Amino acid sequence: MGSNKYGPDIDMWSIGCIFGEMVTGRALFPGVSVHDELLRIFKILGTPIETSSDGQFTDGQAAPDIDExxxxxxxxxxxxxxxxxxxxxxxxxAPLLPKLNTTGIDLFQKLLAYPPSARISALHALERKFHNSCIPPPYLVFNV
Known part of the structure; x- marks a missing residue:
């Protein structure tokens, strides 16, 4: 969103995008400009909702109706x-990422959390149970 602050949490967003591309075989947010890319992100993840400093929502929605x-x-x-x-x-x-199980979708959501400070860390991402289901099958050796 144009911030000049950079850290590992920004890299985690990139990993989330790459993860989505690996699962689907295509770019999830193939924008042609910053504005277009943001709109593509918002169409999938929803438009971000602002809160005030006291945690109240500024768009008038009641808290129970808010998508966290x-x-x-x-x-x-x-x-x-x-x-x-x-x-x-x-x-x-789930329909966008049909090859992922619920733990994979959970990891995807945590990688693409809107506030950078809310994103899962690399260490915690590696500890997720999702990776246990990604162990490749043993290679078959053929005698020729």
Whole structure:
């Protein structure tokens, strides 16, 4: 979103995108510009929802109706944020990522959490049970 702050949590977003591409065989957010790419992200993950410093939602929605994955405190202060972005709800990820089981989808969501500070760390991502289901089958050796 145009922030000049960089750290490992930014890399985790990139890993989430690569993970999605490996699972689907295509780019998930193939934008042709920053604005277009953000819209493609929002169409899948939902448009981020701002909260005020006291944790109250500023868009008038009641807290029980809020999708926790869309909450991003301070998003409206980021350089590429536009107050007129269309309001998209998060779509179900299972149809988008049919090759992933529930632990894989959970990992994907944690890699692509909107606030960088909420993203899963590399260490915690490697500890996820999802990786146990990704062990390749043994290679078959053929005698020729």
């Amino acid at each position: 994955f869309r909450v991003w405190p301070g998003v409206s202060q980021l350089p590429d944020w536009k107050p007129d972005f269309p309001e998209y709800s998060r779509i179900p990820l």
